[in-house]
Amino acid sequence: MRKILLAMLYMLSTVAMARAADAPIVITGAWVRASLGQSGTTAGYMNIENRGASEDKLLSVAMPVAGMAHLHESTMKGGIMQMKAVDSLALKPGQSLEMKPGAMHIMVMGLKSVLKAGETVQLDLQFEHAGRISVEAEVRGVK
Numbered sequence: 756m757r758k759i760l761l762a763m764l765y766m767l768s769t770v771a772m773a774r775a776a777d778a779p780i781v782i783t784g785a786w787v788r789a790s791l792g793q794s795g796t797t798a799g800y801m802n803i804e805n806r807g808a809s810e811d812k813l814l815s816v817a818m819p820v821a822g823m824a825h826l827h828e829s830t831m832k833g834g835i836m837q838m839k840a841v842d843s844l845a846l847k848p849g850q851s852l853e854m855k856p857g858a859m860h861i862m863v864m865g866l867k868s869v870l871k872a873g874e875t876v877q878l879d880l881q882f883e884h885a886g887r888i889s890v891e892a893e894v895r896g897v898k
C-alpha cells in the first residue's frame with residue numbers, strides 16, 4: 756500500500772513538474788504545535804516537494820518567534836523514541852518529504868511568546884538552490 760502511494764505521489768509530482776518549473780520547491784501543510792504551558796519548546800511540520808529538475812537541499816530553518824529552530828528526526832530504538840539533529844536534507848527531483856510527529860520535524864526552541872491554536876507563525880527555510888522560502892504555519896492544539 757505504501758509503495759503504491761509513493762508511486763502515485765511520484766507520478767503526481769512528475770505531472771506537476773511541467774507546470775511549476777518556476778517554483779521547484781513547494782511547501783504545503785505547514786503547522787506548528789501550540790505551546791504546552793510555558794514551555795519554550797515545540798515542533799513544526801510540513802510537506803516539502805521538489806518539483807525541479809535537480810536536487811536541492813534544505814540547509815537550515817528559522818522561526819522569527821523562536822530563538823532557535825533545527826531539523827530533527829525521531830526514531831524508535833528499542834521501544835524508546837529518540838531524536839537527533841539533521842544537518843541538511845537533500846531532496847531529489849520529484850521527491851517529497853512529509854514531516855510529521857514521530858518522524859522528521861522542525862525542533863523549535865526558545866519561544867519568545869506562547870503559541871496558541873489558531874494563530875499563524877512564520878517559518879523560514881533556507882535551500883541551497885531555491886534560496887530562502889518563508890511560509891505561514893498554522894498553530895494547532897496538542898491532540
Ligand SMILES: [Cu+2]
Pocket residue numbers: 798827828838860861862
Ligand atoms: Cu526534535
